[in-house]
Structures are given as structure tokens and as C-alpha cells.
Amino acid sequence: MKLTYLGTAAAEGFPGLFCACDTCREATRRGSKDLRTRSQAIVDDVLLIDLPPDTYLHMLRNKINLPDIEYLLITHTHSDHFQPGELYYRRPGFCDTRSLMTVYGNDELKRRMDEMVEETQTTYEKSKLVCVELTEFVPQDIAGYTVVPLLARHARNEKCFIYLIGKNDKWLLYGNDTGIFPEATWQYIRGKKLDLVSLDCTCGQMGEGTNHMGVPDLIKMRQLLADAGCLHAGTQLIANHFSHNGGLLHEGLEQQLQPHGYQVSYDGMTVTV
Numbered sequence: 001m002k003l004t005y006l007g008t009a010a011a012e013g014f015p016g017l018f019c020a021c022d023t024c025r026e027a028t029r030r031g032s033k034d035l036r037t038r039s040q041a042i043v044d045d046v047l048l049i050d051l052p053p054d055t056y057l058h059m060l061r062n063k064i065n066l067p068d069i070e071y072l073l074i075t076h077t078h079s080d081h082f083q084p085g086e087l088y089y090r091r092p093g094f095c096d097t098r099s100l101m102t103v104y105g106n107d108e109l110k111r112r113m114d115e116m117v118e119e120t121q122t123t124y125e126k127s128k129l130v131c132v133e134l135t136e137f138v139p140q141d142i143a144g145y146t147v148v149p150l151l152a153r154h155a156r157n158e159k160c161f162i163y164l165i166g167k168n169d170k171w172l173l174y175g176n177d178t179g180i181f182p183e184a185t186w187q188y189i190r191g192k193k194l195d196l197v198s199l200d201c202t203c204g205q206m207g208e209g210t211n212h213m214g215v216p217d218l219i220k221m222r223q224l225l226a227d228a229g230c231l232h233a234g235t236q237l238i239a240n241h242f243s244h245n246g247g248l249l250h251e252g253l254e255q256q257l258q259p260h261g262y263q264v265s266y267d268g269m270t271v272t273v
Contacts, residue, residue, distance in 0.1 A: 001167055002044050003174070003196065005269045006058040009036035010202045010212075010243035011080035013054075023244045033250040033266040038080045039176055039241045041198075043165060046143050048072045049174055050081040062268065067097055071143055074105035075152070075177055076160035077112050084116040090127040091120070102130040104140070104147070106159045109133070134161065137188050150185045152178035154211045164189065170273045172196035176241035179210040180217060180224070191229045195273040198265070201239040204246015205256065214246060215256045222260055236273065240265040 014036035015024030027034040038052035113131045146166040154160040162175035203214030253264045
């Protein structure tokens with residue numbers, strides 16, 4: 001499997017929208033890997049994960065043929081991960097969409113999708129959309145991949161997911177927008193060898209561990225994953241989803257995380273398992 005990080009920032013982007021802090025100023029000056037758009041990823045150019053405000057830019061920048069994408073996984077409905085209004089432009093008059101898109105996520109996603117359809121006076125059929133509500137820990141066969149929604153520790157008023165994705169005996173875990181995993185998720189993944197683990201690092205040099213994580217939490221997570229029997233000699237550990245509030249640019253993140261076996265993601269980065 002190939003995982004491409006289309007965007008690697010937290011909600012406000014990096015540098016932050018409207019922000020003039022020293023970290024954002026320095027990120028702007030340095031450019032390159034320090035310029036981060038809102039988090040989004042794609043697996044094998046088949047499974048798109050999340051629909052942030054920067055999706056259109058990601059399509060252009062990464063040469064993704066979005067009209068051909070048929071499967072969209074939504075982690076949760078916070079605005080930096082799901083923009084339902086973008087799906088409005090699938091309706092006739094805005095585009096010539098030939099393929100059906102199935103959107104997978106939690107119960108709040110279904111409510112938001114229904115609301116969008118009603119408010120825009122369209123239909124799922126006209127927009128060639130299907131919404132599938134997932135149940136935590138129940139595997140789904142999606143385009144030949146086994147996709148398991150795991151519970152995240154994130155929002156109090158929404159059941160948020162991280163995704164375990166498998167194909168050809170390889171497994172990757174895409175896990176941003178979560179703190180240290182809840183016990184139910186640990187129980188599910190215990191003993192399962194993971195080939196790639198992508199984890200939230202929103203808090204940068206600050207530890208948090210509740211609804212987001214930082215460098216101290218990722219160091220702890222590596223040990224927890226090892227204790228749970230999830231790591232092997234070739235497991236790739238990757239930090240993702242960064243905020244300027246964490247106070248670390250790409251170089252600083254690498255300095256703190258590489259000694260603990262983590263790669264630091266950046267926009268456009270591709271890894272394979």
C-alpha cells in the first residue's frame with residue numbers, strides 16, 4: 001500500500017490562518033516542508049481520507065483525479081476534516097460526474113450529509129453520493145481493502161474514528177486527531193502487527209494526551225504499541241497533524257522524534273508498506 005500525505009497541518013494550517021506568531025513567521029520564511037495545509041491523505045490513489053478546506057488545492061498540487069475517487073473515509077466532522085458543502089458541487093450544473101462516491105463515517109457524518117442534501121435541495125442520487133454509517137470495530141470491505149473504524153479519544157460530543165486499513169497482509173493505522181488511544185481500541189489492536197502507524201502530533205513539544213498528542217505522548221505511544229505487540233522490526237512510525245502552537249518547525253520535530261524512531265510527515269510525502 002502507498003500512503004500519500006496531501007496535507008499535514010491542524011485546523012488553522014501552518015503557518016496559522018491570520019497568525020503572526022514567531023513560529024508562523026519563521027515557517028513562512030523557510031517555506032518548503034514548513035508550509036502545511038489541513039490534514040488529508042490518500043491510500044493507493046483509491047481511498048481518500050477526510051475532506052478538508054484544502055481539498056481543491058490538494059487535487060491540483062498532487063494531480064489527483066478527484067472525479068474518479070469513489071471512496072471517501074471521514075474521521076470526524078470538525079471543519080478541518082469535513083466540508084460537506086464541497087459535495088454540493090457534485091450535482092448536475094456544476095460538474096459532469098460519472099462515478100458514484102461512497103462516503104463512510106460516523107452517525108454525525110450521516111446527519112451532516114442529510115442536512116447538506118436538504119439545504120441545497122439536491123438528492124443523493126443527483127449528486128451520485130452514498131453515505132454509509134460505520135460501526136466502531138466492525139470491518140468493512142471497501143474496494144478490496146479491509147477498513148476498520150477504531151475509536152479515537154478526541155471530541156466529547158462526537159464518536160470520532162481513526163482507521164485501520166489492510167490489504168495483502170499489510171496493515172496501516174491512520175490515527176490523527178486522537179489522544180492516547182481509549183482502552184477499547186487497545187483491546188482491538190492488541191497483538192496485531194502493524195506495518196505503518198501514523199499518529200497525531202498537534203501539540204508539538206507539549207504533552208497533552210487527551211484529545212491530541214505531542215512529542216512526549218508519541219514517545220509514550222511507541223512503548224505502548226510495543227507492549228501491545230503491535231510493532232515489528234520494520235514498522236514505520238510517522239508523526240502527523242501539526243499546529244504552530246506546538247512551537248516546532250519541521251527540523252525541530254525531526255530532532256526530537258527521529259531518535260525515537262519516528263519520521264515527520266510533510267505535505268506531499270509518500271510512504272509504502
